[in-house]
Amino acid sequence: MITSRIARWNLIAISVLLLLFFFWIDPTGRTPGWARFFARAHPALVHAPIGILIFGLVLEFLKGVGWLKEGDNIINIALILASWGALKSVAAGLWLGQMGGYPTEVLFLHKMIGMAITLLAAILLYVRVEMPKRSLVFASWFCILVGMTAAGEIGGKMTHGDGFSSEYAPGFVQAVIGDFPDPMSERFDLSDAAMVSVFESIVLPILNEKCASCHGADRGKGRLRLHSEEAISAHDGDEPLLVAGKPNESLLIQRITLPDGHEDQMPPPFNAKPISHADVELLKWWIANGASFDQAIAEMDMSLNVRTILSAYGLGAIRSGVFALDVPMPDSLLVAQLEADGAWVKNVAESEPFLEIKCDDIACLGSSAIDSLTQQIISIDISGSNVTDQEVSQMGRFQHLTRLDLSRTSINGSGLSGLINLEFLEYLNVYDTQTNDEALEHIKPMKSIAAVYLWQTAATPEGLEALQNALPNVEVNAGK
Numbered sequence: 001m002i003t004s005r006i007a008r009w010n011l012i013a014i015s016v017l018l019l020l021f022f023f024w025i026d027p028t029g030r031t032p033g034w035a036r037f038f039a040r041a042h043p044a045l046v047h048a049p050i051g052i053l054i055f056g057l058v059l060e061f062l063k064g065v066g067w068l069k070e071g072d073n074i075i076n077i078a079l080i081l082a083s084w085g086a087l088k089s090v091a092a093g094l095w096l097g098q099m100g101g102y103p104t105e106v107l108f109l110h111k112m113i114g115m116a117i118t119l120l121a122a123i124l125l126y127v128r129v130e131m132p133k134r135s136l137v138f139a140s141w142f143c144i145l146v147g148m149t150a151a152g153e154i155g156g157k158m159t160h161g162d163g164f165s166s167e168y169a170p171g172f173v174q175a176v177i178g179d180f181p182d183p184m185s186e187r188f189d190l191s192d193a194a195m196v197s198v199f200e201s202i203v204l205p206i207l208n209e210k211c212a213s214c215h216g217a218d219r220g221k222g223r224l225r226l227h228s229e230e231a232i233s234a235h236d237g238d239e240p241l242l243v244a245g246k247p248n249e250s251l252l253i254q255r256i257t258l259p260d261g262h263e264d265q266m267p268p269p270f271n272a273k274p275i276s277h278a279d280v281e282l283l284k285w286w287i288a289n290g291a292s293f294d295q296a297i298a299e300m301d302m303s304l305n306v307r308t309i310l311s312a313y314g315l316g317a318i319r320s321g322v323f324a325l326d327v328p329m330p331d332s333l334l335v336a337q338l339e340a341d342g343a344w345v346k347n348v349a350e351s352e353p354f355l356e357i358k359c360d361d362i363a364c365l366g367s368s369a370i371d372s373l374t375q376q377i378i379s380i381d382i383s384g385s386n387v388t389d390q391e392v393s394q395m396g397r398f399q400h401l402t403r404l405d406l407s408r409t410s411i412n413g414s415g416l417s418g419l420i421n422l423e424f425l426e427y428l429n430v431y432d433t434q435t436n437d438e439a440l441e442h443i444k445p446m447k448s449i450a451a452v453y454l455w456q457t458a459a460t461p462e463g464l465e466a467l468q469n470a471l472p473n474v475e476v477n478a479g480k
Contacts, residue, residue: 002076007129014122025094039095049085079125086118110154117147190315193297194324206279229293242291247284278309322400329353330376334369341367354378362387379403393418407431413439429453437463444470455479
């Protein structure tokens with residue numbers, strides 16, 4: 001028989017020990033060696049009090065509906081066993097949390113719910129013995145049931161990710177709690193490869209998930225914090241954390257690629273799951289490209305392996321250059337006017353706002369519609385026309401121009417000076433013109449130029465060689 005004295009002292013003891021555990025087991029501290037085995041037993045220890053509480057709840061329900069005449073003492077014994085079993089589980093969980101590998105906010109909530117359930121079990125025993133009002137008893141059981149459900153959902157989320165409990169829920173349940181999130185498409189922000197930085201969208205989520213519990217804002221083991229650009233930049237250890245362009249010389253990569261069981265392996269095997277091969281490849285890719293905190297995804301060279309990994313996470317086609325710009329669709333009336341004035345006009349793609357135009361006579365570039373379409377025109381072909389250098393120099397107003405064909409015209413190239421500030425110009429054809437060495441000087445500052453066609457021009461071999469030396473990564477085609 002559980003007396004009121006036992007129930008009272010049980011409540012006092014549970015309350016005192018919970019307070020002791022809460023203040024004694026520092027979440028930022030290091031788990032003692034002897035406690036690690038006990039901590040790892042948390043998943044096993046937590047199921048025993050859950051089973052006992054469910055057993056007591058079933059007996060309480062049967063007693064409440066009149067199907068069970070006796071059983072008060074069995075329920076009380078179950079509550080004592082459950083409260084002390086839950087207390088052991090709380091202690092193991094607190095030490096397990098110290099070992100790292102869990103998100104801080106979620107871990108704290110899980111911890112508080114577990115402690116609340118433990119205390120509620122002791123309170124319920126006291127209520128049943130001292131003041132057995134049915135409303136208080138069933139309210140206490142309801143709180144315990146809600147707490148166990150919430151703790152189970154949070155525990156599943158910490159160990160298996162978001163939506164673990166709801167992934168295979170029936171449709172009507174998911175309609176209430178929301179659809180199961182796709183972990184592959186939700187992990188990284190790959191919505192705009194031309195705008196989002198690799199560090200913010202890919203690197204930081206990996207570090208927060210795998211490293212920040214021990215090396216984050218709340219905890220800096222080994223004087224290392226990896227939760228932000230500022231924290232990473234401020235690292236002043238004996239070995240360089242990041243060596244731009246050299247991932248294998250970076251301490252970060254060296255530590256996360258050590259063999260299992262090595263004393264310096266990160267994350268430590270008893271703390272969290274190892275970093276996946278895919279995540280290691282992404283971190284190496286970032287460092288190999290300079291470990292920039294600002295560079296966008298589209299700005300980094302991407303191997304087939306990295307592209308495959310990011311595609312699995314939802315990366316679509318990467319829009320770069322002018323195609324990454326927000327440009328309105330061209331006005332069809334203006335396009336029709338331009339065609340009426342002698343230009344051949346073509347859309348580069350059905351869903352794109354950009355246009356290609358070809359003119360046999362330079363007069364078409366004087367169309368009244370042309371100035372309203374300078375954003376959309378990215379390719380101009382005026383080969384064989386009567387264009388002059390003065391008119392070429394005015395083509396800088398086509399700020400999104402990527403291709404310009406001036407071949408078989410009478411220009412000497414002096415007008416190319418007006419094209420220097422075209423940041424997207426990649427292709428320039430001055431074949432069979434009088435372009436000379438002096439004009440080549442206007443090509444050298446073009447930052448985005450990729451190919452220049454210069455055969456049958458007035459440029460000398462020395463001038464062409466100087467241009468190639470100035471632009472070593474550009475195709476300088478002199479027809480040889």
